[in-house]
Amino acid sequence: MSQLTVSLNEDGLHSITAPDSFETSEPFDVLLNNHSEAVYVHLNLDETLSAVADIRANNHYVEPESKRPVSVAVDPRSTAVTGRLKIATGYGAEVAYTTVTVQPPTDDPKRVTVDESLAKPQREPPTEPTTAEQLAAVAGGSATRLLGGFGLLAVVLAVAIATTLESGVVVAGAVVVLLGVIIAVGLAVRA
Structure with missing residues (x-):
């Protein structure tokens, strides 16, 4: 993150030393570097700059002989935007x-570049195969035939035991x- 350093109270109470210009393509910090007594600082973006940048709070208290970073959010644009940052102390x-x-x-x-292809539906995530599908894959045949074969075997065994x-x-x-x-065969045919 880039940084714009502003010196406060270096040449006397409420004095401000700031660079004439600053260039960035990303969010940045205004580093308020206080060299003496506590001070209130007011930061303001002009109309042009505030179209692409934002400071959450305009007024900042800086402790004596301390540094305070103030974040400036930047909305990147396709063309360059130039504006002015106003720095005021001593209530203006x-x-x-x-x-x-x-x-x-x-x-x-x-x-990440976003285009129209993201609006197209993506493939459905694969679902887990049913038990009948797993059995059919193992047997190498149709799930319905395999299920029917097991069912027929169960009915024959049940009838044999019932008559015995x-x-x-x-x-x-x-x-x-x-039944x-x-x-089961009806459900397998449906799927």
């Missing part, structure tokens, strides 16, 4: 001006298995 008794030029930024490797044991409960279980297979 002393005033200094610095001409500030905000240049368009140079090519920055961290900068001659039990109503087992027959009812075989019917439930048959489950029909529903």
Whole structure:
């Protein structure tokens, strides 16, 4: 981050020493360097400069013999903008001006260029395959045929056990298995 240094109280109370001009292409700090007594400093951007730069607060208290940075946000433009920064102390008794030029930024490797291609829908993220799809991939065949084969095997086993044991409960279980297979095959065909 670039820095514009302003010396305060160096040549007497409320004196201001600031550069005549300053150039930047990025946000910068106005470093208020106080050489003596505590002082209030008022910073103001003219209308031209305030179109591309912003100081959150205009009035700043600077402790005796201390430094205080004041951040200036900059909105980069495609063309250069030149304006004036007003620096005042002693409630306007002393005033200094610095001409500030905000240049368009140079090519920055961290900068991202946005174009119309970002507005186009991107590919859907891949979804995890269903259990039937995983089984079909392992078997190398259709998920529906594989599911139907397992269902047929389950029904045959249920009927064989029901006839061997001659039990109503087992027959009812075989019917439930048959209904489950029909529903599963129907869902697999739908997907």
